[in-house]
Amino acid sequence: MAAFSVLEYRSLPRGDGPGCIPDLMADRLAAVAKASTFAGRGERGVLEDRRDELRARGVVGVVAAEDCSLEILPKIDVPAADGSIEERSEIRKRLVHMLAVALDMKIEIGLLSDLEWQHETLLEILIRIFCDKLTEAVRRGMPRRYIGHEDDLPALRGTLDVPRQFTRHAVNPGRLACRFEELSTDIALNRIMKAALAHLSRLSRSIGNLQRIRELGFVYADISTVPVPALRWGEVVIERTNRGWQDLFEMARMFLRNQFQTTNSGAGQGTALLFEMNTLFEEYVGRLVARAMAGTEYRVSLQGGREYCLTAQDSGRQVFQTKPDILIRRGDQVVQVIDTKWKRISCRIDDPKQGVSQSDIYQMMAYAHLYKAPRLTLLYPHHTGLLGGDGIQGQFWISGQATTLETVSIDVALGTDDDIAARLKKMIVPKNGEHLWSLS
Template sequence: MPAYTVREWDKLPYGEDEGQIPALQADRLAALAARSTFAGRGGGGVLEHGRHALRARGVVGILAAGDISLEILPKIDVAPGETTDHQNAAIRKRLVHMLAVALDLKIDLGVIANIAWQRETLLEILIRIFCDKLTEALRKGMPRRYVNCEEDLPTLRGQLDIARQFTRHAANPSRLASRFDLLSEDTPLNRIMKAAVMCLTRISRRSANQQRLRELAFVYADIADVPISALGWEQVVIDRTNRSWQELFAMARLFLQNRYQTTTGGAGQGTAMLFEMNALFEEYVGRLIARALAGTGLTVSLQGGRLFCLSAQDSGHALFQTKPDILIRQGGRVAHVIDTKWKRIAARIEDPKQGVSQADVYQMMAYAQLYLAPRLTLLYPHHPGLGADDAVHSRYCITGHDTILETASIDVSNSSQVVARLRDLIIGGKA
């Protein structure tokens, strides 16, 4: 299968020239992207279908249509001077790290050889990680659970269902309406795992992954096949007996449900696994801030607050609810509001406003009015154009208030230091 890679906001030419995507296949990819929930009203929210090129937007992941696939990687700055393959490998590592933090997964990135990061797409890497984790978990045994069973047996098992006995077997007392609990492997959790295995079997193109998935499908042969739309997600209870399956459950949800987000086209149309980077960056930063502030007395709320801007004068109905990305409280009072923005800002010498949108400023001013926080931060991904280190770049006073609005950046490519940098940013006032 021909596989192409493009980064956010970059263009990928199509046509008949060597190395270009054939026009018909480009049309298929664009049509698949237009069916995504991220496509927007005009259908171009994932890929802009230009006259001579496809242009990626702020959504990353994999599109596969027919015999072609397109991998869209986030625009994360990596070491200059490296080959494109090395740079893409570094970006895939960072993206998998962000997903691991957002989904609370323990993924050892070092167990995957550098050559695999260079040659395999993001989807195949995630499938490989899932297969390895599932195989390891199954070696310790498939989780089982007691399920309620009702059967008509020649001898009583468990309790007698009196109502069923005297309605169904009144004339045939040789059968006893039994009701009993059976320790079974055919549980909602195992059905979800099987559905994930079968789904990935259809979309994986890597022979090694296909082999792993076939072996796993054999293990799950006796588990009921349930359509993805009918899976009992709400019936799964993660407790001390199956705690080790929590990560696999989260990964299965990633593959099968709309999270950041996975979408699947119909039969013959192709498949897509896509992540909206604004939402992923917000969750990633929020979870890391919660880690950074553990033990400080500060509490972190993600998508909390939810205060309304207006109330109707006649009815009193609340209107225009706010949902700040991150609220930091001290002693029950909101001390800091952080809104994450997955976009590049300019250095102050290039643009005094740094490219911050007026809508974002208005939004933060509304937060200042509603939450009475003395400090507001617009947090962006760092890039070399802002200087060597991530930091607070600008501070502004909101007219008529003591509130400070600041712009800051955090380097997502430096995973080993990002928690400490966020702690310094919040507590020390600088990163």
């Protein structure tokens, strides 16, 4: 299978030369992208199909057709930001980190060699991580649960089902209508794992991953095969005895239910594992802020608030509900509203607006009116085009109000998740009335 890679908002030229994608493959990938649930979203969908190129938009992940695949990576300024294999390797690592935090998973990626990060696609890396975690989990023992059964037996087992005994076996006392429980591995969680393995076996092109999937398939041979639409996700309860399966459950959900979809695209089958970067950035930052503020006097609400902008005069019905990405509360007061934007702001001297969207400013002014917060923050990803390090890039007063609006950047490629959380905390918690967050 031919594999191609491109950064978001970058283009892959059509053609037969080096660094180009043949027209037939480009057409197939574009058809799969159009059939995706993200078509028309994320800066006009997944791929912009132009006459001489395919241009990636604001959605990242992997799109695969019958004989080719295209990996779309986020534009993150990692240390090797030179278009090299090493750059894409570092971006994959950071993207997996962000996915792990956003989906509340603990993913150990240290065991993967640099060669795998460099030459495997995001999809194959995620499959490898899933298989390694599942192998480790089944070695400790598959989860089991007592399942209720009803059966007609020659000897009593469990309790006697009296109504059924006297209606079905009134003239045959040699059979007893029994109700009993049996410890079984054929439960919803294991059926979901088996379904995930079957699904991934049809998608992976890595010899190593396919071998891992086959080996795990033998472990799940006695588990019932259930079609994906019929899987009973609601029956899975993660508690003390099966806590170690939480991450695997979330990864299976990612593959089978959420961002992953299998689509028909006319000429053939296609698949897509896709994430909107704007949503992923919001979830990632929100969870790190919540982690950073734990144990302080501040409370964090993600997608909270939900105040309405307007109320109809005739019916009193409220319309245009707001959902700020992050609300910071101290007691009953909202002290800061943070809205994340996966966009690039500028620091050009001749652009006092910094490239900030006017609609984003209107949105923040609505938040200022509804939530009465003294601080509003538009949070963007940091990039090398900004002077100095991450932090406050601009501070403004909202006209006629004692409310500040800040434009702030956070470098998602600098340091560990805990380091990033610590820098986010400095942005929120004041010291002696001053913001600790400042330009380096």
